[in-house]
Amino acid sequence: MANYKFDASKMDGIIKKVVEAINGSKKEICEIADSARKEHRNLESELHHLKIETAELIKEVDEIEKELQISRKKLMAVNKNFEKYSQEELKQAYEKADNLRIELVIKREKEKYFVKRRNDLEVRIKEVLRTVQKADNLMAHVGVAMEYLCGDLINLGNQIEDIQQRHVWGIRIIKAQEDERQRVAREIHDGPAQSMSNVVLKAEICEKLIDVDVEKARLELQNLKRIVRDSLVDVRKIIYNLRPMSLDDLGLVPTLQRFTSTFQDENKIDIQFKSRGSISEIRSVISLTVFRIVQEALNNIRKHAKANSVVINIEFLEDKLRISIIDDGIGFDAENIKVRHDIDGGFGLFSMKERVELLDGEFSINSRLGSGTRLSIMIPLTQNKGDADEKN
Structure with missing residues (x-):
């Protein structure tokens, strides 16, 4: 390579x-x-x-x-x-x-x-x-x-550079898929798989105690039930991270409300989630894209911004969806941000920008050192008929 x-x-x-x-x-x-x-x-x-x-x-x-x-x-x-x-x-x-x-x-x-x-x-x-x-x-x-x-040929260099960049991103996407599979496998191995092993062990203990010490067998069954519940929570969390089923069942706004509330409790970052307007039906690819953008933005804020509070605004216009994500963190020099072409580089802001542009949307970053960061996103709600839903 x-x-x-x-x-x-x-x-x-x-x-x-x-x-x-x-x-x-x-x-x-x-x-x-x-x-x-x-x-x-x-x-x-x-x-x-x-x-x-x-x-x-x-x-x-x-x-x-x-x-x-x-x-x-x-x-x-x-x-x-x-x-x-x-x-x-x-x-x-x-x-x-x-x-x-x-x-x-x-x-x-x-x-x-x-x-x-x-x-x-x-x-x-x-x-x-x-x-x-x-x-x-x-x-x-x-x-x-x-x-x-x-x-046609005077811009051949730009075309080759674009092909090169697509080639790099194709490799990075494959790597990201493999990393995601590895992460899911590790979570299953460390969580539900271990829990199922404990369930088998507890079941064997209960089987042996049922005729010897009923009270002790009852306690082991209670522990077994707790282990199963914890395992169920872990499985649901893994499924939610892969694709929130609530996007299809409840819709975009309730899913984001639940996600931001959980994120706030787990990371001790104050999050104000506001939505204005509504729409009867929103395409699955748009819902999933917006969810992934908010998810990626909050993860970036948790890892890098050192922010105490975040404001997320979602506004449904007549034919567009406007999103703004504002934090009070340390910020960065947005003008000097450049996309890295190394295969091992992460996605981050460029991934969000790519997701938005694939939907013919607009993505902008406004940030300065010491002044926090503002992400502004505009996504059209009407897409080409040939667009397929994103699979994740």
Whole structure:
């Protein structure tokens, strides 16, 4: 059992680091997407200008081809009637035709380069668009992951801590049940079991004396009757501690009146029990919860408070039950009360709080050192239909 605890704060730290890492990745993805969009705009602009230049170049090539055709016709005419032209005119005709052929070759090479560049730009633009789309998809997935992390999983540590606490309380409840069984077994062994042993012994003595000394046998029978009565008292007390039958027979208020009166006589603590209002029927789980709370509160006062007097007020409202338990004991610092998570720790105040909250009620403690303690409890009398009565 040494390793049953789990450090929930470590889980919170791990989740926070994951969130930070994802946020960092999200930032990098945003930078990649922005860079890709910027490159896409630049490539689109370059492609636009390239298309304009290509169109102008094609127009120039067409014009040069037309000029070249004219020049070739003129050159053919000059060659056919060269005697009509001077040497200079022949030279100019040849040079012009050569220059046009050279310029046409250069322009066509340039046109091929522009076409290749245009095709490369279009391919590059498609690749950049795919990069942008991938970045957008990644951003969407990261957004979903962040929603989960920042929504459901960010409180995973608290959930684990709650599960851990429930696990601890489950173990403590099992231990409490075993302790209660041990206590009942010890009470039966030390009380009724011993008494029954004495009854058997006294019965054997009476059996032997009945024919020898009737008077002595009568005295032994009187002792036997006293032992049986005391044993019956012990059995009833054990049954009462397990579950007061008077809760079902008489109701909550009479049961508490009887319990507080007995507690006052046994512990010499002045108890004022007051009740206001009434209700025709109260659910068994509420009656038993209120009885256990009063029982636990008085036991705590007897053990720790060093109080001389206690006031218990129970008020039946229209749909709620209000309870206050006030003592004049030494009190304690309520603000510094913390629930212990050790398995061997007792239930006490936290047990009362848990019982009340299971019934959708409210529980508060008001106490200061040297100023006594006040417990205030409010329990709704109307519960969900699915609630089952508490078994104890």
